Amino acid sequence: MKIEDVDFFYLAMPEILNIGDGSQDTLLVRVRADGLTGWGECEASPLVSIANWVTPMSHSACRSVRDLVTGQTVDSPHDITRLGNRVRAGGLDIAQTDHTFSGLEIALWDLLGKREGLPVYRLLGYDQAFPKMPYASQLFGATSEETFEKAKASREQGYLAVKFGWGNYGTLTPEHDRDQVAAARRGLGDDGILMIDAGTVWGDDVEQAKTRLPALAENNVYWLEEPFVGDALSAYRELADSSDVPIAGGEGACNFHMARHLIDHGKIDFVQIDTGRIGGIGPSNAVADYALACGVTFVNHTFTTHLALSASLAPFAGIEAWSICEFPVEPTRLARELNSGEMARGEDGLVRPSESPGLGVDPNPEAIREFLIDVEIKVAGRTLYSTPGVD
Amino acid sequence: MKIEDVDFFYLAMPEILNIGDGSQDTLLVRVRADGLTGWGECEASPLVSIANWVTPMSHSACRSVRDLVTGQTVDSPHDITRLGNRVRAGGLDIAQTDHTFSGLEIALWDLLGKREGLPVYRLLGYDQAFPKMPYASQLFGATSEETFEKAKASREQGYLAVKFGWGNYGTLTPEHDRDQVAAARRGLGDDGILMIDAGTVWGDDVEQAKTRLPALAENNVYWLEEPFVGDALSAYRELADSSDVPIAGGEGACNFHMARHLIDHGKIDFVQIDTGRIGGIGPSNAVADYALACGVTFVNHTFTTHLALSASLAPFAGIEAWSICEFPVEPTRLARELNSGEMARGEDGLVRPSESPGLGVDPNPEAIREFLIDVEIKVAGRTLYSTPGVD
CATH class of the missing domain: 3.30.390.10 (Enolase-like, N-terminal domain)
Known part of the structure; x- marks a missing residue:
């Protein structure tokens, strides 16, 4: 063609x-x-x-x-x-x-x-696609009370895993952030999987990040995401060396190398790849291969439409052990209405990579x-x- | 203001x-x-x-x-x-x-x-600016004969240091490239300083780069520049570990971190910073400080006007030991005619950072x-x- x-x-x-x-x-x-x-x-x-x-x-x-x-x-x-x-x-x-x-x-x-x-995952060489548990990705509430309600609502909607991020997390005091994280944990319940996304708020300031670790550990957080900008490898490594909380990052990677550096030199535990930014599905799949070889978990990053979601799932669709995926739950009307297809959760609450030819989600x-x-x-x-x- | x-x-x-x-x-x-x-x-x-x-x-x-x-x-x-x-x-x-x-x-x-x-170097905290030996930065000739003539002409124009790059270097055979480098050395004379710029031609392919090392060593090359794209840290490191030829890189750095990674993880010997790309004079100066602490030599990267040249010199103007600077010798008419001021070489062949208020070169x-x-x-x-x- x-x-x-x-x-x-x-x-x-x-x-x-x-x-x-x-x-x-x-x-x-x-x-x-x-x-x-x-x-x-x-x-x-x-x-x-x-x-x-x-x-x-x-x-x-x-x-x-x-x-x-x-x-x-x-x-x-x-x-x-x-x-x-x-x-x-x-x-x-x-x-x-x-x-x-x-x-x-x-x-x-x-x-x-x-x-x-x-389906695209077949073109990538995977024989089959495995279902993924979606984590409901959303912004922190303006208050911890609001965050509590959002977490509770997510659980009621059948999400076992929830991620909160951005808002003013990291910009005020460690006490404020502790309240927010604790509220999220209360709303979600003790058995839920809770991730926190700092949205690069600390730039490359390791000390700021460290002050938040105790509250994250207390609330049994599954990962702390993007404490730093994606290029701050030494900050990532320093935090990883002094933290029991697993660290996630990588959405800012514009190419395979940047993602690899976070694994090699940033010592992250989860590498999060945005197919729409790293150069597409091929480079994302190359990161997945590299992560597999390094014992790092690959997760999709996606925050927009179900077309973007479908594209973000294909690169790691065939790895059963990587069982979690990002799933935007409060997109704008634009993102909700753009696609004719949809990547609906099944009755078991899981999301399945598309089995249709191509990506299966047309605008x-x-x-x-x-x-x-x-x-x-x-x-x-x-x-x-x-x-x-x-x- | x-x-x-x-x-x-x-x-x-x-x-x-x-x-x-x-x-x-x-x-x-x-x-x-x-x-x-x-x-x-x-x-x-x-x-x-x-x-x-x-x-x-x-x-x-x-x-x-x-x-x-x-x-x-x-x-x-x-x-x-x-x-x-x-x-x-x-x-x-x-x-x-x-x-x-x-x-x-x-x-x-x-x-x-x-x-x-x-002058800007004073705003950066340097008490004085030291003259730099300009290396005449130019493209390889289409043939080794042409490269020989260009090197000879540069020497006759008073340049002791010359850099050749791009053209088809690296894209044909090691023998072709050996002829080009040897021609440059012959034209420049044994006592000249010769740099070779591969212009990222090998992507991240270390083996391709290795096949060129013997000819570079034979011709006593001062550095091999950008064998790989700036993000290919592991390729840089692997080549550095197996090469006696010093390696230079960094012009592609879009921020302080990317330059630092080439030093920390790429093991480069010379870090080359383009003030017009890395975010300006401040981040360039931060790289200079970091390089100094690491024992790596800072060099400006510049290939356009004398305004860009002046801006590229300020960040390392005050470090006497860093005595070499890039100096474009075959810019287009646009680049030659744009500026009213000029960073002329002195009678000693050296270039001096501007002593005028600001950068001293107005369009x-x-x-x-x-x-x-x-x-x-x-x-x-x-x-x-x-x-x-x-x-």
Whole structure:
């Protein structure tokens, strides 16, 4: 299949709030070839990645993703890998490149799966997919009382595992944070699985993180996520060396290497990969292979639509021991209404990677139309990008 | 000084060639406050960084640089550091953020230096600046004969140190590359300092790099630069462990951490920092401090204008032992004509960090007008960016 017909769609809620909810907008990618349509999503600033898609060349290692993929052919998983290497080399000096390519790479796997009549996990070499226990991923309440209610509600909705994050966790006092974590534990019950997401709040300040460890241990937290920015390897390692609380991180990884470094040098226990950011399904799967060899647990990171969720599950679908997955429970209307398919929990409360050809979750044209943001980019009098038609 | 008046200018040569010459375009940043004007340059894809400057918010960690800096005040070096931390936190999920902020950060140092009547190196705490021996940085010739002539010409122009890179080095056979390196050595003479820049050509393939080591050692190469992409820490370490040829790298570092990792885990001997990419002069200076403590040599990376050159020298101006600096000798007409000031070599062949207030190299308005590229970005019917006036 020759890559010729690729479109980027910037979708957003009517109002974007200054909170840690990543489902307020999205950048959707559509690839059409041989009468089939593949879909993917970038976990990225839509306008920056659209500019990265069309930007004029600066030099041989600073070229647009469009320039690097147009006219290339993809007929096998190997071709997708080869294309990724080409894009990373030709787009080396544009930091956004992997963010931008991710959605297209995912759409190519979707397309290839549809052509072969196989779910993506099969294309990755897994013989079967195992169900995962979803953890309900949500923002902390504004007060510990509110967090308690949210945890309780999640349990009542059948979630045994719950993650709270962002809000003002880590920005006030250790006592405040202790109350929040304790409230979450009370709401969830003693047998629930509780994760806490610090959302990089401490930058690379290990001492700040250490003051929170006792409350996390007391409340039997399953993991502390992203105490630091993903690049702060020495901070991760130092905290890991002095903590009994398992540490999770990796969502910020823009390529295989960054995730590997957190394993090699950051000593994390859980590596969390966002397929829409690391360069797609191929690099995510490479991290899964590496994590398996290192005895680190792979978990998906996803906070938007069920298309993104499906793409995030494929890379580790075939490993039975990795039984937990992230599952956004309070996405915006945009993220809820975008997809015609859905990755519903089964009666046993578990989520199953899609068995349909490709990713099994296609966006709904009416929702695309409703949330579509009109963009026009002109350079030297030439229109390099204007929002494409939905049909 | 309150940050209110910031402009980004996209400048480019009339034709951009698909070669490794990074001086074919540039993204200039102007900040005006208190009747003074500061200038900086981003080493970045101009359109992608302009989009990053103006992009609508996606969520609380995915905000435009403009949104994060507007209305902030800068009256001291500490304020610039604080502002950088703010931008990195609020722009965390946009990979391009540090590339984009770099030019603005540099312009703020220039502005602050002009207000204080001090060169930037003084603002960084250095009492004096030491001259540096420039190495003439250029692309390999298309043939080894051409490389020989280029090396010979450089020596005749008074350069004792010369670096060759890119072209097809590393892409053909070890024998081809041996001829190229030997030709460079012959042209330069036995007493010259010869560096070779592989331009990340081997990705993370250590075996490919190893096949080139004997020819590099034979020709007494001062360093082998960027055998791998900057993220391939384990490849760097493995090569360093089996090589007598010193290894250099770091130009791709988008933040302090990435440079530190190459020192800590990549075992490089020279850390090369591009002020226009790592987030500006402050983070570059932090790398210099770290390198000093680790016994690693800091070198500037710069391949464009003398404004970028001046900004790249300040962070290590005060360390006498670090006596070598990169000096582009075949920049495009754009890069040559952009600046009214110039960082000329002295009669002793050495380059001196600017002693003028700020960075001492202001762009020339006529050149800006000549090379200016018209850009317009519209989102949801609103013009977020249009090319500003030069005056």
